[in-house]
Amino acid sequence: MPALPLDDAGPYVAAAYLVFLALILIYVSIMATKLGRVEREIGELSELVERREREREEERV
Amino acid sequence: MATVAALVRKDLRLELRAFESVPAMLMFTVSTFVLFHFGLDRGSLAGDLAAGVLWVTLLLAAVLGMNRLFLAEREQGGFDGFLMAPVDRTALFVAKAVLLFGFLVAVELVAIPAFVILLLEPGPGQALPELLAVLALADAGIAVVGTLVGALGVQTRARDLIVPLIALPLLLPVVIAAAQLSAPLFEAGGADPFPGRWLLVLGLYDAVFGLLAYAVFDFLLEE
Amino acid sequence: MTFGRGLRALSIASVVLLTGAFALVFFYAPNDADQGFIQKIFYVHVPLAIVALCGFVAGGVYGIKYLRSGDRADDLRSYVAIHISLILAVGVLITGSIWARAAWGHWWVWDEPTLVSFLIVFLLYACYQPLRFSIEDPERQARYASVFAIVAGAFVPLNFMAVRMAESLTHPRVLSTTGGAMPGDMRLTFLVALAGMACLYVTLWKYELASKSASIQLRSLKRRLAGDDGLAPLARSAAPQQL
Numbered sequence: 001m002p003a004l005p006l007d008d009a010g011p012y013v014a015a016a017y018l019v020f021l022a023l024i025l026i027y028v029s030i031m032a033t034k035l036g037r038v039e040r041e042i043g044e045l046s047e048l049v050e051r052r053e054r055e056r057e058e059e060r061v
Numbered sequence: 062m063a064t065v066a067a068l069v070r071k072d073l074r075l076e077l078r079a080f081e082s083v084p085a086m087l088m089f090t091v092s093t094f095v096l097f098h099f100g101l102d103r104g105s106l107a108g109d110l111a112a113g114v115l116w117v118t119l120l121l122a123a124v125l126g127m128n129r130l131f132l133a134e135r136e137q138g139g140f141d142g143f144l145m146a147p148v149d150r151t152a153l154f155v156a157k158a159v160l161l162f163g164f165l166v167a168v169e170l171v172a173i174p175a176f177v178i179l180l181l182e183p184g185p186g187q188a189l190p191e192l193l194a195v196l197a198l199a200d201a202g203i204a205v206v207g208t209l210v211g212a213l214g215v216q217t218r219a220r221d222l223i224v225p226l227i228a229l230p231l232l233l234p235v236v237i238a239a240a241q242l243s244a245p246l247f248e249a250g251g252a253d254p255f256p257g258r259w260l261l262v263l264g265l266y267d268a269v270f271g272l273l274a275y276a277v278f279d280f281l282l283e284e
Numbered sequence: 285m286t287f288g289r290g291l292r293a294l295s296i297a298s299v300v301l302l303t304g305a306f307a308l309v310f311f312y313a314p315n316d317a318d319q320g321f322i323q324k325i326f327y328v329h330v331p332l333a334i335v336a337l338c339g340f341v342a343g344g345v346y347g348i349k350y351l352r353s354g355d356r357a358d359d360l361r362s363y364v365a366i367h368i369s370l371i372l373a374v375g376v377l378i379t380g381s382i383w384a385r386a387a388w389g390h391w392w393v394w395d396e397p398t399l400v401s402f403l404i405v406f407l408l409y410a411c412y413q414p415l416r417f418s419i420e421d422p423e424r425q426a427r428y429a430s431v432f433a434i435v436a437g438a439f440v441p442l443n444f445m446a447v448r449m450a451e452s453l454t455h456p457r458v459l460s461t462t463g464g465a466m467p468g469d470m471r472l473t474f475l476v477a478l479a480g481m482a483c484l485y486v487t488l489w490k491y492e493l494a495s496k497s498a499s500i501q502l503r504s505l506k507r508r509l510a511g512d513d514g515l516a517p518l519a520r521s522a523a524p525q526q527l
Contacts, residue, residue, distance in 0.1 A: 007321070008386075009320055009321035009322045009386060010321065012322060012325070012382055012383070012385065012386035013321060013322065013324045013325055013386075015382050016325040016328055016329065016378075016379040016382045016383065017306070017325075017328055019375060019378045019379055019382070020328050020332065020375055020379065023371060023372075023374065023375045024484075027371060027488065031491065031492065031495055034495055034499070035495065038495070038498055038499055038502055041502055041506065042502065045502075045505060045506060045509055045510075048509055048510060049509065052509075209431075209435065213415070213428060213431060213432060216419065216424065216428070217415060217418035217419050217428075218418045218419075218420075219414070219418045223411065223414065223415055223418060226407075226410075226411045226414075227408065227411045227415070227432070229407075230404050230405070230407045230408035230439075230443075231408060231435070231436075231439055233404050233443065233446070234442055234443055234446035234447075237446050237447065237450050238446065241450060258449075259449075262445070262446055262449065265442070266442060266446075269438060269442060270435070270438070273434065273435060273438050274435075277351075277431050277434055277435065280351050280427050280430070280431055281427070281428065281431060283427065
């Protein structure tokens, strides 16, 4: 069974592990923002390609 | 070898003509000793405190020298001229490292006596050969790393900021070793034994960084 | 060039190993004789430190590869390795400080060689991105950054050795565990935590590589589709921007 003497030591240990967790999560959120931007730009590019294809269709017709 | 000699001769002539680096480094060193006197509010220092003050001051003076080491080459096209010459490019590294070593020795010739007079309590008379050994090895390490970082920094825009920021952490093992070695030499009673293993550390540092810098310097010169 | 291969397996391995390790820490590993519960920080602080140091050295290795091959992908690998190690180094310093405070009452101890040499290494690598940023030409930036990564990577073990030697005589190791051999269950927990951190590092490394390479390729796609005028001019950046 867990030996959890939650005396004065507890908060420090918790703080250390939380710092680790926070670092990882902050990193993930920054990467997520970048991914969002990449997705948006891909969307814009797809739109551009679609527009070009439509124009080419109209020219042919 | 001949290239190195020629380069060193050229730079020495420039330095003797204009007297820029060595006097500045020297003035800085002596002023810093005075600063420490007032900052620490001590008339004299001994042991590890003395060693610490000496080596921190020497290191900071060396940083001054590093910043200016490649300045002439950068601003007056010396790099291009050198690259066009049919010589081994690492000769520039060796020449500049020898030059920086020379500058440090020149500064120490005056600064060490000044330190002894101004701040040191006991005279390091009997410990002189050990002190010279420490100075020689430490200066070699500072010269090698200083030349490399100087070359790294000279092409960047924030040159005088980048060089100390990179050089100081890199040179920390030299300061640690030199301070550990000098502390017993500055002891009033002269009782502590000389920690010779730190000489090995200095030697290892010099060898590793010397070889590394020699291998890598070429890549800094390509256009 | 795909950097993201094997990413899913790696991330699953990281989750399993790290969660397993932390479970072991709190449910299996015994309390340390001297430090009690506080010692549990050891299982996150030391693996983080070891992995970060290896990451810095790996950055140097990729620097060597770049100088020999000229392949920008190696420069990107070096950059990302150092970047993630720097983030982990911040974690090492903070968890180390918390540990020092809990075990010794001060927020910093000069007697712990890991912590001190990490501070020095951190100060050194904090110059990596400013150095890159201050060089505009991308090819020269990559070259100089590789030289820095190689020199700094060689410096890491030397520095560790020197600091350890300096402290070992006058002060006993403050934050070491159970002075001497580690009991088996502690060692197992430590090894699992170390493996978990290593997997996490590689996962994050590949993750960032894939993200950066996607942005770079997206940019070149944009230029081909929208023409040069559809593109905002490349701002100066510390990170590699072309592959």
